[in-house]
Amino acid sequence: MFKLLEVTRPRSQGQTLEAILNFKYSGGPGHVEGYYRSLALGLHVEVEPSVFFTRVSTLPATSTRQCHLLLDVFNSTEHELTVSARSNEELILHAGECQRMAIQVDKFNFESFPESPEEKGQSANSKQLEEERQEARGLEINSKLGIHWTIISFRTGEASVEGLLNQLVLGHLQLAPLLWDVLVDGQPCDHEAAACRVGDPVRLEVRLTNRSPRSVGPFALSVVPFQDHQNGVHNYDLHHAVSFVGSGTFYLDKVPPSGQAACLGALLFLYTGDFFLHVRFHEDSSSKELPPSWFCLPSVHVRALEAQA
Numbered sequence: 001m002f003k004l005l006e007v008t009r010p011r012s013q014g015q016t017l018e019a020i021l022n023f024k025y026s027g028g029p030g031h032v033e034g035y036y037r038s039l040a041l042g043l044h045v046e047v048e049p050s051v052f053f054t055r056v057s058t059l060p061a062t063s064t065r066q067c068h069l070l071l072d073v074f075n076s077t078e079h080e081l082t083v084s085a086r087s088n089e090e091l092i093l094h095a096g097e098c099q100r101m102a103i104q105v106d107k108f109n110f111e112s113f114p115e116s117p118e119e120k121g122q123s124a125n126s127k128q129l130e131e132e133r134q135e136a137r138g139l140e141i142n143s144k145l146g147i148h149w150t151i152i153s154f155r156t157g158e159a160s161v162e163g164l165l166n167q168l169v170l171g172h173l174q175l176a177p178l179l180w181d182v183l184v185d186g187q188p189c190d191h192e193a194a195a196c197r198v199g200d201p202v203r204l205e206v207r208l209t210n211r212s213p214r215s216v217g218p219f220a221l222s223v224v225p226f227q228d229h230q231n232g233v234h235n236y237d238l239h240h241a242v243s244f245v246g247s248g249t250f251y252l253d254k255v256p257p258s259g260q261a262a263c264l265g266a267l268l269f270l271y272t273g274d275f276f277l278h279v280r281f282h283e284d285s286s287s288k289e290l291p292p293s294w295f296c297l298p299s300v301h302v303r304a305l306e307a308q309a
Contacts, residue, residue: 017045050077051149051159054098058172061104063190064180064296067172069105069145071161074098079151083159086146103145107175110137137170138162171293177212178294182279190298198269198307201245206279206297207262210255216290217254220282223265224248225275242275243268249282269304276301 021043026036055072073083075093083091083101091101139162147159165173183205184194196202204223210216225242227235245266255261269275277300 015047015049017043017047019043048076049159050151050157051075051081051083051093053159053161053164056161056164056166056169058169059102060172060296062299064298065107065175066104067107069103069169069173071101071103071147072098073101073159077151079154081149081151083147083149085148086144105141105144105173108137108140108144108173109175110140134165134167134170135162138165141165141173175211176294176296177210178216178290179209179211180295180297181207181209182277182298182300183207184300184302189300189302193274193301193303195303195305196269198272198304200268200307202267202269202302204265204267204277205262206250206252207260208252208255209260210257212294213257215254215256217252217261219252220284221250221252221263222248222280222282223250223267224278224280225267226278227273228276238275241269241271241273243270267302269302272304272306274301274303 019042021041023039023041024036025039030036052074053071054074055070057070059068059070061067073091073093075081075095075097078095080092080094083093085101085103087103087105089101089103091099093099142160142162145161147161148156149159150156182189185196185203186205187194194202206221208217208219223244224236225238227238229235245268247265250263250265252261252263267277279297279300281295
């Protein structure tokens with residue numbers, strides 16, 4: 001008979017399994033008399049993952065409520081395998097090959113997790129509390145990603161990003177306390193280009209939802225139109241092509257916690273083409289005291305078409 005006394009599993013790319021097996025054995029006349037001998041055998045097993053991530057980073061998506069999680073995936077097996085995520089992304093890796101996998105994810109709302117030590121004003125055990133909070137976030141993100149690997153007709157398993165997400169990546173995956181939306185003629189424009197007709201006024205609306213526990217604002221914003229020539233050159237000299245109906249500066253009053261506010265304006269496109277709108281914040285005391293990550297507005301793409309006869 002044997003008994004497993006101890007198992008340790010460090011959190012790392014590979015896992016170390018350690019155990020002590022206790023054997024009792026007997027035989028012959030001694031067994032009849034009830035005598036036996038015991039033997040303790042120590043085991044140390046290094047378990048290497050079939051798939052692991054060598055690098056984790058993020059890129060912004062067209063929507064401020066989403067981002068792209070970039071994973072450099074390495075296949076450490078001797079077989080070709082397929083890595084897939086819950087969002088239907090799929091990657092085929094040959095033996096010993098490393099490739100980048102991009103997964104578009106909805107940003108996470110971590111309000112349900114315990115507050116950080118800085119938010120609570122605690123100093124004791126602050127490191128432990130922050131580690132627990134980061135671990136809880138990693139578990140939530142990992143469960144939503146649902147990354148699996150499969151070796152055809154052989155085996156399957158899970159790939160985890162737990163322990164790989166640093167504060168910078170977690171910050172990019174988290175919904176900002178201030179949510180900004182830009183609407184063109186009443187339609188959100190964070191996925192596809194908004195279409196309009198030359199000579200027709202285009203209604204532009206900027207909305208703010210305050211998810212923070214404090215009041216924010218007031219804010220002043222300027223809308224700057226430009227054209228992207230797809231060669232690294234942006235043309236901002238569009239006075240002959242784009243005209244504002246009224247002022248090109250938008251104003252938002254102070255917004256209380258859980259409150260919303262909106263400001264309206266209008267544009268007139270005089271020529272056909274693809275135009276982009278860059279929303280800039282005026283540097284005043286209200287915006288300077290808040291982190292830059294709170295001022296993340298979606299890019300606005302407007303396509304001006306020929307006027308209808």
